[in-house]
Each structure stands twice: as structure tokens, then as C-alpha cells.
Amino acid sequence: MAVYFPVQCPDCHSTDVIKYGKSSNGKQRYRCCNPNCLRATFSINLDYLGRDVKTKQKIVEMNLNGSSVRQIARVLKISTATVIKELKKSRK
Ligand SMILES: [Zn+2]
Structure with missing residues (x-):
């Protein structure tokens, strides 16, 4: 099911992020597309978001x-x- 989540990079707060596979504990990982952001990937708690x-x-x-x-x-x-x-x- 395709669901829109307002996913934000925790560092630069850009919403320009892409899905980047799953982490070892099953959490969705994301990659920040902001070229000025130092953070490469991050995961969020989907239950919360x-x-x-x-x-x-x-x-x-x-x-x-x-x-x-x-x-x-x-x-x-x-x-x-x-x-x-x-x-x-x-x-x-
Ligand atoms: Zn970022």
C-alpha cells in the first residue's frame, strides 16, 4: 500500500528524501537528497509518523x-x- 509520509531528514529537515532499503531491525531507511546535508541515511519510527x-x-x-x-x-x-x-x- 502506497502511503505518503511527511518524512523529513532529522538534520536539515528537508523532505527531499528517498527510500533506502531496510535496516537490520526492519525499520525503513531513508536517504537525504539535500546536497548540502552531511547526513547520508537515517531511519524513522513509522509508528510515530x-x-x-x-x-x-x-x-x-x-x-x-x-x-x-x-x-x-x-x-x-x-x-x-x-x-x-x-x-x-x-x-x-
Ligand atoms: Zn538532510
Whole structure:
């Protein structure tokens, strides 16, 4: 299943990274494509960067694009309560 993760290089925070095989413990490894970055490869915890973060970003993104709470909840298949909660958190 192809899933978009907002993978960032831990050093330069560039999102210009490519998949670079798996590490010995089964974690996905990535390679930073930023020519100015000294880091070659890194791995991330996909559990942490998974659905949760992606959904939160989507909520904020869709809200900025003018989607209503109901629309966001329907598209992301989450409850309106979750949407409202996340939007409140994002409005600091
Ligand atoms: Zn980097």
C-alpha cells in the first residue's frame, strides 16, 4: 500500500528524501537528497509518523482550504469531534 509520509531528514529537515532499503531491525531507511546535508541515511519510527500525524496535517490543510468540519470528517473517515479537537490544538 502506497502511503505518503511527511518524512523529513532529522538534520536539515528537508523532505527531499528517498527510500533506502531496510535496516537490520526492519525499520525503513531513508536517504537525504539535500546536497548540502552531511547526513547520508537515517531511519524513522513509522509508528510515530504514521496515520496520526498524517491525519492531523490533513485536518489543518483542509481547514485552510475552506473545508467544513463535517467535510473533513467525512473525507478522512474520522469523527467531527476529532476534527474539532485537532483544529483547536492547531490554533495556538
Ligand atoms: Zn538532510
